[in-house]
Amino acid sequence: MAEQFEGDVRKLGFGLMRLPKKGLGLDIEQISRMVDLFLEAGFTYFDTAFIYPGSEPAIRKALVDRYPRDAFTLATKLNAFVAPTEKAAKKQLQTSLDRTGAGYFDYYLLHAVMEGNWKKYDRFRLWDFVGEEKTKGTIRRMGFSFHAGPELLERLLTEHPEVDFVQLQINYADWENPSVTARANYEVARRHRVPVVVMEPVKGGALADPPEAVKKLFRAYDPEASCASWAVRFAASLDGILTVLSGMSSLAQMEDNLSYMRDFRPLNEEERKIIGEAQRILGRSSAVPCTACHYCTGGCPRQIAIPEIFAAMNLQLANGQIEKAHEAYEEAAPEGRRASDCIGCGQCERACPQHLDVTGYLRKGAGMLENGDTGI
Ligand code: SF4
Ligand code: SF4
Numbered sequence: 001m002a003e004q005f006e007g008d009v010r011k012l013g014f015g016l017m018r019l020p021k022k023g024l025g026l027d028i029e030q031i032s033r034m035v036d037l038f039l040e041a042g043f044t045y046f047d048t049a050f051i052y053p054g055s056e057p058a059i060r061k062a063l064v065d066r067y068p069r070d071a072f073t074l075a076t077k078l079n080a081f082v083a084p085t086e087k088a089a090k091k092q093l094q095t096s097l098d099r100t101g102a103g104y105f106d107y108y109l110l111h112a113v114m115e116g117n118w119k120k121y122d123r124f125r126l127w128d129f130v131g132e133e134k135t136k137g138t139i140r141r142m143g144f145s146f147h148a149g150p151e152l153l154e155r156l157l158t159e160h161p162e163v164d165f166v167q168l169q170i171n172y173a174d175w176e177n178p179s180v181t182a183r184a185n186y187e188v189a190r191r192h193r194v195p196v197v198v199m200e201p202v203k204g205g206a207l208a209d210p211p212e213a214v215k216k217l218f219r220a221y222d223p224e225a226s227c228a229s230w231a232v233r234f235a236a237s238l239d240g241i242l243t244v245l246s247g248m249s250s251l252a253q254m255e256d257n258l259s260y261m262r263d264f265r266p267l268n269e270e271e272r273k274i275i276g277e278a279q280r281i282l283g284r285s286s287a288v289p290c291t292a293c294h295y296c297t298g299g300c301p302r303q304i305a306i307p308e309i310f311a312a313m314n315l316q317l318a319n320g321q322i323e324k325a326h327e328a329y330e331e332a333a334p335e336g337r338r339a340s341d342c343i344g345c346g347q348c349e350r351a352c353p354q355h356l357d358v359t360g361y362l363r364k365g366a367g368m369l370e371n372g373d374t375g376i
Contacts, residue, residue, distance in 0.1 A: 009073070011236040012261040013045035013197065014038050014254075015247035016055045017293070018205075026054045031062040034254045039071060041258045045243045047197075048100070049077040049111055050092045056099035064101045074100065075107035075197075077145060078126060081117050081351070082298075086124040093133060104137060107197075109167060110144040112295070112353050115152065131162055143167060145199060147353035150184040157192040165242055167197040169291075169353075172234045172275050173207060173282045174200075177289070179355045186238065195242040198235040202246065204291030204307075207231040211285055211318045214278045221274055228253070229260045234275055237266035287318040288361050289354060296348035296358060302341045306348055306358060308332035309339055313365045329369040339366040 014034070020027040035046075046063060048055045056076065063072060076096045083089035096105070108130055110121050121127065121144075133139045145167035146153055157163065166189050174180035189196050202208050208228040218230055228246075235244045248254050267275065290310040297306055312328035315321040333339060339362040348358040367373035 009045055009243050010043050010261075011241060011244055011264050012043050012232070012257060013047050013075075013243040013245040014043070015199070015245035016046060016048040016059055017052045018247040018249045019055060019058060020249050026058045028058060028061050030251055031058055032066065034248060034251055035062045035066070037251070037254050037258060039067065041262050043258075043261075044072050045075070045107075045245075046072055047075040047107075047245050049079065049109075050096050051077075051079045051082055051111070056096055060099060060101045069103060073106035074102050075109060076100065076105055077109040077111035078130070079111040080120045080124055080126060081112065083124070086126075089124045089126060090129055093129075093138065097138070104140065106140045107165070108133070108139040108142055112147055113144050113156065114147040114353060116350055118148075118152065118156065127160055127162075141165060143197070145197075146185065147355075149181050150188045153185050153188045157188065157194060163194060165195045165197055167199050167245075169200045170196070170198045170235050170238070171201050171203045171207060171231055172279055173203055173210075174289075175279060176283075179289075190240050193240075196238075196240055197242050198238075198244040200291050201235040201244050202228050202231045203289070204247075204293065205249075206287070206289070206291070206314070206318075210278070211281065211287075213281050217274055217277055217281070221271070225260070226256050228256060230271075230275065230278070232257065233260065233265070233267055233271075236261070236264060285318060287314045288356070290314075290356060290361075291354060293353065295351045295353060299347045299351065301345060301347070302337060302343060304337050304339065304342055304362070305332045306362070309365050309369075310361060313361070313368060316368060326369060329365075333369075338370060339363070340370055 020030045046059060048059055078089060078092045080089050110126055113121060130139060130142045134142050141164040143163055143165040147169065168185050168189060169180055170182045170186055174182045176183060186196060210227055215227060218225060218227055232244055232246055246257050248257060288310040290307050292307040292311065294307055309329065309332050312325050312332055315328055316325035342359055342362045344359050352358060
């Protein structure tokens with residue numbers, strides 16, 4: 001049933017979580033140009049969310065107000081985690097409609113369903129709510145994005161056969177990662193014949209700049225192909241994929257993505273072997289596997305810039321760039337908001353869809369970047 005529309009969508013979607021910034025706001029001019037290139041290349045799928053700061057109003061200006069409604073499809077998401085009451089959760093749909101001016105959503109998702117919050121989606125009767133809105137036509141297709149293991153996914157897809165699609169974190173680095181279980185989740189979705197929207201194919205940008213050993217491997221096969229292209233093509237080569245969301249932050253990233261997704265070519269046998277070798281190398285990496293989603297930062301009582309601190313650590317851990325790591329750390333962690341200022345309240349860990357030991361990594365970061373430990 002659900003797979004009927006899978007073939008209608010091209011394999012690259014424009015993820016709107018990491019849009020380019022200008023001053024304190026978003027760079028509408030650059031986003032508009034990115035939208036133009038994306039549509040000109042024949043792609044149509046845009047993905048935002050109620051909780052992405054500034055994203056819904058920005059896509060109104062860059063897309064909805066500039067193109068006929070049938071020239072694109074728009075996905076957004078309802079997030080129960082940030083809603084204090086059932087009423088507040090349900091109100092998010094109207095707010096998203098008002099912010100985007102889209103009139104209806106082609107795809108509407110329950111957002112970041114995971115172990116710590118899935119019962120709240122039940123308690124607030126949000127599955128029924130979304131189903132009713134679909135009957136009214138406010139929503140064309142309903143789905144959910146998911147950050148837990150295959151047992152919970154199996155349960156949700158069994159309890160909710162009305163779901164049209166599911167959004168999963170899939171990338172070659174997390175394929176067998178026990179805290180992401182990308183392969184196992186993908187297989188559950190396939191068994192239920194539910195199309196998959198892929199998120200984090202480049203792991204929050206980390207696979208655009210992997211450790212040198214992986215870069216060397218990719219360059220040896222194709223010196224022209226970007227590292228991101230390997231990651232996006234890996235996800236897009238899987239069967240049953242509705243589209244692969246790439247969270248693009250600049251015109252250059254859009255151009256790169258379009259260069260290999262315009263005439264998409266699945267990975268061949270030799271390329272798959274190279275990905276296998278990259279997976280083996282990354283399995284030995286000590287980098288912090290943070291995707292820079294920022295879900296952890298809103299509630300931090302010390303306003304610690306967690307993902308930026310992890311990015312600084314990774315300059316040293318993944319690339320050996322010790323000086324650059326210290327510079328990036330000084331910028332990300334001013335006095336009072338150092339990694340060592342963490343009070344261990346655990347809010348960030350409850351919010352983290354990657355289930356990271358945030359406080360443990362911050363301790364390690366404080367050791368490396370405040371006290372000069374090696375990080376090994
Ligand atoms: S555990 Fe530390 S980093 Fe996490 S929210 Fe609390 S103070 Fe912030
Ligand atoms: S620590 Fe977790 S929640 Fe915070 S940005 Fe990284 S992946 Fe996202």
